[in-house]
Amino acid sequence: MLAVRHLDAYYGRAHILADLSLAVGTGEVVVLLGRNGAGKSTTLKCIMGLVRAAGGEIEFAGRRIERMEPYEIAGLGLGYVPEDRRIFTELTVMENLEVGRQAPRAGAPAWTPERLFSLFPNLAEMTDRPGGRISGGEQQMLTIARTLMGNPSCILLDEPSEGLAPVIVDQMAAAIRSLKAEGLSVLLSEQNLHFATEVSDRAYIIEKGRIRFAGTMAALAANEDVRAQYLAV
Amino acid sequence: MLSSFFIQTLNGLASASTLFLVAVGLSLIFGVTRIVNFAHGALYMLGLYAAYSLIERLGVTPLGFWGGIAGAALAVAVVGALIEMLILRRIYHVPELFQLLATFALTLVIKDAVLWAWGAEDLLGPRAPGLRGSVELFGKPFPQYDLALIAIGPAVLGALWLLLNRTRWGTLVRAATQDREMVGALGVNQKWLFTGVFALGAFLAGLGGALQIPREPAQLFLDLAAISDAFVVVVVGGLGSIPGAFLAAVIIGLIKAYCVGVGTVELFGTTFAFSKLTLVAEFIVMAIVLVLRPQGLLGRPHGLQRVAAAHVEQPLRPAGRALRSAAIVGLAALAALPLATTGYTLVLMIDILVFALFAASLHFLMGPGGMVSFGHAAYLGLGAYGAGLLLKAAGWPMEAALIAAPLVAAAGAAVFGWFCVRLSGVYLAMLTLAFAQIAWSIVFQWDAFTGGSNGIVGVWPAPWLAPRPAYYLLALALCGGAIWLLRRMLFAPFGYALRAGRDSPLRADAIGIDVRRVQWAGFVVAGACAGLAGGLYAFSKGSISPDSTMAVSRSIDALVMVLLGGVQTLSGPVVGAALFTWLQDLVARGTDYWRAVLGGAILVLVLAFPQGIVGALRAWSGAREQR
Numbered sequence: 001m002l003a004v005r006h007l008d009a010y011y012g013r014a015h016i017l018a019d020l021s022l023a024v025g026t027g028e029v030v031v032l033l034g035r036n037g038a039g040k041s042t043t044l045k046c047i048m049g050l051v052r053a054a055g056g057e058i059e060f061a062g063r064r065i066e067r068m069e070p071y072e073i074a075g076l077g078l079g080y081v082p083e084d085r086r087i088f089t090e091l092t093v094m095e096n097l098e099v100g101r102q103a104p105r106a107g108a109p110a111w112t113p114e115r116l117f118s119l120f121p122n123l124a125e126m127t128d129r130p131g132g133r134i135s136g137g138e139q140q141m142l143t144i145a146r147t148l149m150g151n152p153s154c155i156l157l158d159e160p161s162e163g164l165a166p167v168i169v170d171q172m173a174a175a176i177r178s179l180k181a182e183g184l185s186v187l188l189s190e191q192n193l194h195f196a197t198e199v200s201d202r203a204y205i206i207e208k209g210r211i212r213f214a215g216t217m218a219a220l221a222a223n224e225d226v227r228a229q230y231l232a233v
Numbered sequence: 234m235l236s237s238f239f240i241q242t243l244n245g246l247a248s249a250s251t252l253f254l255v256a257v258g259l260s261l262i263f264g265v266t267r268i269v270n271f272a273h274g275a276l277y278m279l280g281l282y283a284a285y286s287l288i289e290r291l292g293v294t295p296l297g298f299w300g301g302i303a304g305a306a307l308a309v310a311v312v313g314a315l316i317e318m319l320i321l322r323r324i325y326h327v328p329e330l331f332q333l334l335a336t337f338a339l340t341l342v343i344k345d346a347v348l349w350a351w352g353a354e355d356l357l358g359p360r361a362p363g364l365r366g367s368v369e370l371f372g373k374p375f376p377q378y379d380l381a382l383i384a385i386g387p388a389v390l391g392a393l394w395l396l397l398n399r400t401r402w403g404t405l406v407r408a409a410t411q412d413r414e415m416v417g418a419l420g421v422n423q424k425w426l427f428t429g430v431f432a433l434g435a436f437l438a439g440l441g442g443a444l445q446i447p448r449e450p451a452q453l454f455l456d457l458a459a460i461s462d463a464f465v466v467v468v469v470g471g472l473g474s475i476p477g478a479f480l481a482a483v484i485i486g487l488i489k490a491y492c493v494g495v496g497t498v499e500l501f502g503t504t505f506a507f508s509k510l511t512l513v514a515e516f517i518v519m520a521i522v523l524v525l526r527p528q529g530l531l532g533r534p535h536g537l538q539r540v541a542a543a544h545v546e547q548p549l550r551p552a553g554r555a556l557r558s559a560a561i562v563g564l565a566a567l568a569a570l571p572l573a574t575t576g577y578t579l580v581l582m583i584d585i586l587v588f589a590l591f592a593a594s595l596h597f598l599m600g601p602g603g604m605v606s607f608g609h610a611a612y613l614g615l616g617a618y619g620a621g622l623l624l625k626a627a628g629w630p631m632e633a634a635l636i637a638a639p640l641v642a643a644a645g646a647a648v649f650g651w652f653c654v655r656l657s658g659v660y661l662a663m664l665t666l667a668f669a670q671i672a673w674s675i676v677f678q679w680d681a682f683t684g685g686s687n688g689i690v691g692v693w694p695a696p697w698l699a700p701r702p703a704y705y706l707l708a709l710a711l712c713g714g715a716i717w718l719l720r721r722m723l724f725a726p727f728g729y730a731l732r733a734g735r736d737s738p739l740r741a742d743a744i745g746i747d748v749r750r751v752q753w754a755g756f757v758v759a760g761a762c763a764g765l766a767g768g769l770y771a772f773s774k775g776s777i778s779p780d781s782t783m784a785v786s787r788s789i790d791a792l793v794m795v796l797l798g799g800v801q802t803l804s805g806p807v808v809g810a811a812l813f814t815w816l817q818d819l820v821a822r823g824t825d826y827w828r829a830v831l832g833g834a835i836l837v838l839v840l841a842f843p844q845g846i847v848g849a850l851r852a853w854s855g856a857r858e859q860r
Contacts, residue, residue, distance in 0.1 A: 048418055074420030086415045088408045098401060099408045100419045150420050 001026045001154050001185045002047070002078070007056035009046050009209075016042045017209040020056070022187075024154065029176065029186040031200040033193065033231060039209040040189035041083055044156045047187075048080040049073050061153065077105050079152030083159045083189075085143040089132025093123055096131050096142055100149035108153035109182040116145040119175055137168035144175070155179070157188035161195045173198045193231055197221070205230045236371035241494035242487065243370065247379035249486030250386030254441030255459055256466035257393065257478045258434030264410040264473035265430045267329065268321060269659065271336040274460025275343035276435045280309045280442025281451045282351050285358045288446065293359045306440035313435020317428045320836065325427075327843035330605065334796045335839045337789060340456055341832030348453060349826065358446035378447050385444065389437070390479050397475070406430060410473060457785060461670070465515045468663045469522045471532020480530055485515045513674040516667040520652070523664045527656050549601070549732070549803060551724055556804075567709055571702035579701050580773075583708050585814045587770045590712040592794035592806035594762035597719050600800045601728060602755040603735030604653065605662045608669025609791045611649065612760040614783030616642040616767025618676060621689040621777050626682075631695040635768045642764020643757050645672070650756025654749045657738075666785070673783040688778030692771045708769050715762050720803055722758065731755050797838060799849075 798809025
């Protein structure tokens with residue numbers, strides 16, 4: 001579904017990603033784990049075309065996308081959910097969904113506002129409220145729902161559990177599991193190992209822009225050294 | 234009395250409709266693309282000319298008239314779309330000032346295109362069939378057409394509201410206004426969204442111009458007049474706010490109409506001509522609004538727009554040995570120039586020196602100070618008029634008048650700057666424009682003291698400076714010295730504080746720098762240097778007028794010089810001033826269409842070297858070093 005090979009990226013002269021490779025299979029949930037500043041968000045932004053890769057290849061749905069514009073990448077069915085949510089605060093909840101709406105796509109689940117409201121029931125009660133006047137948890141749900149309106153076959157989720165109350169984190173985990181059940185592929189970045197373990201099939205650990213570990217969640221659970229070295233605070 | 238009040242109210246509302254149409258397009262374009270479209274006034278003017286020709290072609294029937302107006306607006310929309318696709322699309326990623334420079338260059342090109350197609354004569358269009366007469370209102374006749382205009386403004390406001398709030402396109406536009414990168418990541422091709430918005434904005438400007446056809450003749454100066462009105466309305470209403478633009482248009486339209494209505498009044502024993510206030514009333518309103526409510530009447534506090542990649546300024550580097558030796562050799566060569574020629578070259582060189590200092594002083598404010606001034610000519614003018622008036626009216630010797638020039642300008646800069654440093658970004662720039670316009674219109678209208686539009690003549694240097702080589706050497710010494718001083722100041726603690734305040738006002742405040750005070754001092758220094766340039770300019774020409782020293786176009790010249798050279802380079806403004814002055818002189822003597830040539834040259838430069846010429850040279854030599 002999604003394959004990243006030997007990715008390099010810079011901010012100015014700072015080398016952010018170095019020779020980074022990863023892959024996400026169809027219907028798989030893969031987590032990119034790492035500390036603050038390790039390069040998780042940059043990896044997702046690079047895949048989405050929001051940060052230009054300096055080198056390497058990115059392949060999605062059989063197409064090379066590393067030179068494409070973000071809107072073209074989204075058009076191929078790759079959805080992006082930013083870490084800082086980036087809700088259109090002056091648009092209503094319904095209008096936010098409208099901005100994300102794209103035509104249905106073969107091989108991907110098709111979404112309507114009604115179906116999304118059953119996934120995120122809180123949103124159903126506030127369709128006319130401006131996006132800036134809903135809680136952080138509701139904004140997190142809205143930003144995922146907005147991306148799903150584009151009927152993607154794979155989504156990039158940047159730290160979906162960040163800054164959320166525990167009960168909302170549980171809801172988020174449930175939502176991701178039901179997305180997987182719909183057949184969606186997911187690449188998420190996380191710092192919360194517990195949350196990641198609940199939803200993911202496989203994990204990559206990234207530090208200083210390099211992949212340091214790749215394996216199943218079970219393998220990661222068994223490898224205490226890796227967890228202590230790269231994830232412990 | 235009361236009936237004339239009502240009539241003036243209606244007059245005000247009629248002009249408010251036109252103001253609104255021009256301003257709302259500007260606001261929309263800025264909201265989505267973040268481009269301050271300086272060419273908006275030119276599009277307005279184009280609409281007026283296009284309507285004239287279309288109606289002439291179609292015949293003055295109701296269908297021909299209204300069809301001509303609609304056709305003109307559509308034609309301008311097409312021009313707008315082409316401008317966006319061919320030029321602006323390539324420069325969305327460059328610093329916003331270069332976008333401004335590009336749209337300014339477009340203004341020049343459009344003006345000459347209009348001159349070429351329609352000639353320099355004023356063209357008076359027909360009156361609207363069916364609306365030629367007037368109706369009796371409050372016992373006075375009132376033009377029917379103006380009543381129609383009054384209705385058109387709110388109708389367009391309503392239509393725009395529906396378009397933006399009830400269509401998918403409108404929803405996307407509003408989303409892009411807030412975060413265009415995210416809209417792209419959601420699969421929307423922003424390019425066509427931007428083209429559409431630009432075309433819509435151009436359509437509204439064209440419509441505003443076309444609707445003026447029965448009210449005022451098509452003239453070539455309308456572009457600058459319309460753009461400065463539109464800027465004021467947009468800033469007063471709040472950048473990006475459509476209802477704000479309407480409210481501001483109504484307020485400004487009414488105030489201008491009342492100023493005309495009140496006419497000349499005896500106040501405290503002196504006659505005061507309110508009608509003369511129309512030139513400056515809107516700028517006074519803008520200055521008041523900006524000071525009291527910087528984001529405009531209905532605007533939201535700025536800083537909400539997400540900037541895709543924060544623009545980080547490179548640190549300035551002191552001159553290396555090579556550059557220093559080059560500067561000394563260059564200065565020596567310049568000092569020796571009178572040995573080679575005393576002819577026209579020397580006249581041109583004096584101009585170049587004066588404008589190099591003028592541009593360097595603006596650069597000091599813009600680059601290291603981070604405060605863009607759209608009204609820097611105010612200080613050039615204050616210096617020129619200060620020197621001229623002290624010489625002619627106060628009878629001072631020329632030397633003393635020249636020394637006083639920078640002091641007069643510094644005093645003006647201290648007053649204007651005190652208000653300006655309370656704002657930042659586009660708002661600050663607009664306030665500087667407002668003050669410059671106020672200063673200009675005072676000089677323009679105060680016939681008894683400043684000579685009004687005729688200006689002051691006979692401002693000649695003292696006999697020992699009268700020979701051209703002597704005056705040239707004086708200009709070289711003063712301009713060179715002042716530019717060196719400006720440069721030196723940037724590497725003094727004051728310069729560090731100024732740059733710290735630009736890069737991070739909050740952090741600079743936190744380490745104990747009084748940012749406003751430092752910026753204020755920066756304003757005064759820049760004003761003084763511009764004033765010195767103004768004094769030198771006055772004595773080199775022998776006469777001064779409001780338009781040659783204080784007009785908006787002078788301020789823009791200075792901006793163009795700085796941007797041509799590159800904002801974040803120290804030698805940029807000098808190179809830019811020399812190139813601009815030389816080009817202008819060369820082209821103006823060679824062709825009637827010098828504006829188009831100049832505009833075309835600026836466009837090519839902006840598209841090819843978005844960091845300015847010196848910036849591009851540096852990047853080029855840097856790349857070679859790295860290899």
